[in-house]
Amino acid sequence: MELGAARIGIVGLGLMGASLAKKLTASGTVRRVTGWDRDGAVRHLARSQGVAEVPEGLEELGSESDVLIFAVPWRFLADADRAVRRGLAKGGQTMWAVMDLCSAKRAPGELLRRSWGGRYVGFHPMAGKERGGIIHATAELFSGAPCAIVSYPDTAPEVSSFAARLAAALGMDPVEASPEDHDAAVAVVSHLPQLLASALALVAGEEARRNPLGARLAGGGFRDTTRVASCPAEGGADLVSANGDHLRRGIGRLIQILEEFLSLPEEALEERLRAAASAREEILAIAAGRSAA
């Protein structure tokens, strides 16, 4: 299907779903953009601000769409999926493509593939913001970010291709990934940083209560290292339930390395810290070269 022919239905109009709707509505890339949210105030805002067309209910949204994008937290995914299928079943319809924006893919993929088989493809824009919700949504949220396109062996090739073209139309660099590789990778470069930032902010908060000096001396290092701790808590809580095994492994390894830091003689520690700086730079160089690759 051409992008210009597609009617896109977005389930969930939080930061991610509403930003997606805004960009697609503003750019006129697709034939139609409808959206739905379980929160009536959000639906009202989406309608009044022209973020998307908002149908009567989730069941209508499904029957008026060719491509469905679930932009809800993982824990609400099963309910949202059931509601959409109920609507489609009445009219005997099916869906040309189904995606989700969840930040882990194995668990959501298993769930949605039971409903949609080879019409499902995982879609993960590696973008976000410190403030969540439709009021912080912006059409530019995705610009320049990588977007994982997570296909299964039986995913219809035209569905994967549509997802990659959609990512590009949103200003992102599509990156093909298997579900397992995707989840292992984001555990380390995305989910672990978020939990670490939150844990560090909590340790600092406890120290600041004992010793107010900590807050007065906090500088750019603290601000940057904890930045993603300000990302919406709902998304963070989802990480552990959807990607717990990889996160557990990453945290275990991180703890080993911290303990090693504390026990190494000074010069060996210096060498490890230098290796850390190199590892960071290599990763950022690869990330920066993504679109060139």
Added chain:
Amino acid sequence: MELGAARIGIVGLGLMGASLAKKLTASGTVRRVTGWDRDGAVRHLARSQGVAEVPEGLEELGSESDVLIFAVPWRFLADADRAVRRGLAKGGQTMWAVMDLCSAKRAPGELLRRSWGGRYVGFHPMAGKERGGIIHATAELFSGAPCAIVSYPDTAPEVSSFAARLAAALGMDPVEASPEDHDAAVAVVSHLPQLLASALALVAGEEARRNPLGARLAGGGFRDTTRVASCPAEGGADLVSANGDHLRRGIGRLIQILEEFLSLPEEALEERLRAAASAREEILAIAAGRSAA
């Protein structure tokens, strides 16, 4: 002593010492700025670029200064201090004030107080950069940063006052602190972030070797959370030897919190993550209000 009357001698012309020298030389705040580094190439650069006047040796530097600032890594501090005192002893001179820029203060303070008693005051600019060395030094490095002024009960009040005025002249907000409070505070808002960033970069580097996708999907979250891992490794290795007890306590607490994250039910985790975001915002609000306070 007025700033304008002081001859400042800076021992160590790395990023911090050379930035200090550049700012003082450029602003004409003090009477004279001399500097010394154990690396001949650095001395040559300092001289040819007019960063500071460079005497023949460390012994001369001391005898031509009223105020001495040690800007060397902690592990070189005892040697540098001995060399300066040797020079002074020949002429029967002493020093009006002595400071160090070490990022922890208890251990360096103990060492320098044995040499200088109440003429010593700790000076800790909470500023830095991803690249070290004189070639990255800049007069603006300190602008807007907090600077801890670490006095002891017997520190001469005129010495503490001089240090605070010097910090202000460098564009910093002076923050008075006891050695113990200082080290506990920076362990959490500065040293712990640096070790965490390095540990995360190492975990990500290991994962990237197994699964190249990680690097391709790295975005702003990874970049910011690991930024301080690119700070000079020498400084990082010093943290553990100079502030190990506080760091060990901070890392221990952080590990507890990470383990808690992995075991909490989703809603309780969401609440903890929300508390982390609040703690971060409170700390940053206090840090931002520093100069107003």
